[in-house]
Every structure is written in structure tokens, then in C-alpha cells.
Amino acid sequence: MKYIVLIYNQESFWSNLSPEQQGQMYAEYGSFTEEASKTGIILNGEPLQPVMTATTVRVREGKAVVTDGPFAETKEQLGGYYLLNCNNLDEAIEFAAKIPDARAGSIEIRPIMEIAQPS
């Protein structure tokens, strides 16, 4: 099964870290991602730019309305994701629990909807 693992944390958590602490977090992500990649569980994964860079688009009465900012203001912001291929939810949970941001933020695991291929 495929899962997307969405990493939420307060952006202030990262901005409040000292340069050394930030470096340490990046290094943790690096070694975590490298270690996990060996098992073939990660299909893809990227960090995102902060929400101040976000743009939201809605089409209303045929017109695209563009607004500045994220879809919803939340206490924790989406900061990155991994796309996983695993056997079951427990494997995804185990993976998510090892993500460095899980210690301060929250990780949401969502199964990818399988769309049946027309034969």
C-alpha cells in the first residue's frame, strides 16, 4: 500500500533553533532518510518552503481567485512529506515515529487512494 506522510510542526520551532541545532536536525533528517531508503520504503519525499510562500487558488463562478497564504491557518504547518510504499499501516506508523519532527510536531498518515486502471 502507498501512504503519504505529512509532517506538521510550528514553523517557529525551526526558526527558534540555533544554527547548530538546525544543523543537527538536518543531519538527523539526512541519516534517517538514508537509513530508511535502504529498505525501499520511501518512494519520494521533500521538505516544503515556509507557509509565507503559499498561494491558494479557488475557482468561483468560472474565475480563478488567488489569495496569499495557506488553505487554512493552523497552529502547526505542513512542512514536508514522504511518499511511502509499505505493507500495512503499522509499518507507516513506525516510519512516522522516527521522523525527527514527530518529537515536537505531528505526523499525519494518509493512505493513497488506489484508482482502478481501466482494462
Place this chain on the structure above:
Amino acid sequence: MSLEDAGIDQIIERIFRQDAGRVLANLISTLHDFDLAEDVLQEAFIMALQHWPKEGTPANPAAWLTTTARRKAIDRLRRAKVLAQKAAQLELLNELIQGGEEQEEEEVETIPDERLKLIFTCCHPALPLEGRVALTLHTLGGLKTSEIASAFLISETTMAQRLVRAKRKIKEAGIPYYVPPAHLLAERVQGVLLVIYLIFNEGYSSHSGESLMRPELCAEAIRLCRAVIQLSRLEPALAGNAEAIGLLALMLLNDARRAARTGPNGVLVLLEEQDRDLWDKKQIEEGLNLLEVALRMHLPGPYQIQAAISALHAQAERPEDTDWLQIAALYGELLKLNPSPIIELNRAVAIAMADGPLRGLALLRQLENNELLQDYYLFHATRADLLRRIGRFEEAALSYQKALELTQNSAEQIFLKGRLAQINY
């Protein structure tokens, strides 16, 4: 009355009730689909109602039901195959047919017991707690949706929805159907025991409604816990599960007092005023023996401590023989493992019983700012009781009133009103 007089339908119903969980667990394991498994089991049951009265009940009803249900599943999947060429279903169909050929026409003699997998799936932490409870009762306990709905005092539609959502999440979120790997096991077993304990407590002290207890839920929780212990014996990683045995002991000891807990008109009778001759001695003995087995494993935990407290009550021939000091000490141990204001309250009660109401009231004063306890009817009922014992009736009446406002259970309301009348308020 002979067996025939009892009615073959009732016999079938009983067999079904007894074997449904096991057969269902096995079907889910081969079909990987809760709904399909439930549907074909239902069909197999209807077949049994048609065939068994004419042909007699088979020697191994569980195997008969499994084989019949499996054939029904093959029929269904064949039909589905015509409608849509779904790769996964085709694969499953092939598996089933091949499996069937190996077994030829002979019925499977022994069906592997997969109930442990089923219970771990139903109690998975990714399901909402109420969904875990409902699904466990439904699949393992074989309780009908309407029965669970009435036990939890909600509509059948709401309960049906709760079950559908839980099953859908299992399927779509990929919640595995297995005994969890060793590194997850300890935590998951705790989750299973919690669900069983919640079922028991819902039966033992219902939050609202007419009856104080729903004994069928208590019996079901005890049955589930026995099954978990029995099945755990086959799993080396689960051997020595002292807390599961502790939980069974706790439930047996508490449930043994059932007949004495309610008086005429369903009114609540406190431990102190219960007719101890009504306690189920055999069940107490089993509870005490199990507790000893658990304690000898030297893996203490909250269920064993609670069982030990219940055991001290069960062993006191008269209320005044109760070893309250030991009970207070055990609550102290429990607090270390599981800090909670409710346990603080229980400890205060035990100390009040050992050292007198004034000591207890002093402890309650330390707890009175706790938000949870402020809305907890037993906190106020306890204070009222201690005040009553030292003759401070006016203050006692205020606390009884407060407690009365906070409970929806009519048996508890009758009890509190009775106390108010006793002290002339």
C-alpha cells in the same frame, strides 16, 4: 425437557454464538475482507438453519460453517468476476479454489484459531476507541448490532454506522490482520486489555439509564479475556502475560459481587451494606487463584494491583474485617504507575476507613480544586458520606445534592435520595 424440546433453532443459535468469532476470524484471514466474511458467514448460518434440522447437527459445526461460508464466498467472487475483472478478487478466487481442491469435498477437520489476529485488528490504536469496543463485541463476541446499540444506549443506526466506519478504516488505511511483531506487542496487548476492561466497566457501572448493570457485557468481557489468555499460550512472545491474568482476576472478583450490588427496585447497595452471602464464592475463589498465578510471575501492573484490592474486599467476611491500610497502600502503588485524581479519591476513602472520616475529609480538601473531580458525582457522594458519619448533616446534604445533580443513572439517584431522606433532608 429433552434437547429436541429445546428446539433445534435454539441449539443452532447457541452453536453459532459459541463458534461465530472463531469462524469469522478464520474467514477474514482467508478473505482479507470483513464485510465479505460477515456476509458469507450469515449465509452459512441460514444454510445451517435449513439443513441441520433435517440432517442433524454436524460433528464439527465450526468446520461445517467455515466450509459452507467459504463456498459462498467463491460463488460471490465468481459472480463479481463476471461484473468486473478486478485483479485482486481474481487472485483471491484462485487461492480459494486451489485451497478447496486440496481439501477436496471433505470438510476441514480443524480450523486454525485466528481470533488473536482478529482481536488485535479490532483493537488497533488507529481506530477510535468507541469503534474498537463496538467492533470487538460485534466480531469476537458475535453480538448483533442491535444488541450492542442497546447495551450502549444509542440507536441501532448510529451503532451500525460506527461499525461500518471502523471496518472501512481497517480496509482503506491498511490496518494489518496479524499478531503484531515482537517490538509492538507489549503496547498492543495493553490496548486489547483496555478495550476488554472498558466493555466490563460499561456493563458493571452504566453511566446512565435504568439499570445499574448490564451483566451480559460483563460476561462478554470475561469471555474475551479468557480467550486472549488461552490463545496467548500458543504465542511464545505473549507467554507470561501477567496483566491479562490480573485483569481476568479483577473482573471475576468484581463481578462476583453482582447479585449483592443492587437491592429491590434496582437500588444501589454499597460494598459496606452488601449481603456478603450473595457473593459468588466460586467465582471469588477462581479470581483469587488467578491473582496468585499472576503475582507469582513478578511482572506487576495496574490490573493486578486493582485485582489485589478487590481481593482484599472479597476476603473480608464482614465489612469491619476489611484490611483498609493494605488497600490504601495498594492505591498508593497504583498512583505511582497511573497518576489519576480518581485513584487519589479512592485512596482517600481507604485512609478514611482506616484512620477515620476526619482524616479522609482533610485529604478530600486537598483534591477539591481538581476540575475532573468537581464534576465527578462520586467525589461529592464520598464527601457527603464522610460528613454524614461524623454527624455534620447540613454539609452532608449539600454534597448529596451536588452528587445528585451530576449522575444520570437512576439507580444511583435513588440511592442518593435515600441517603438524603435518612438524614432528614
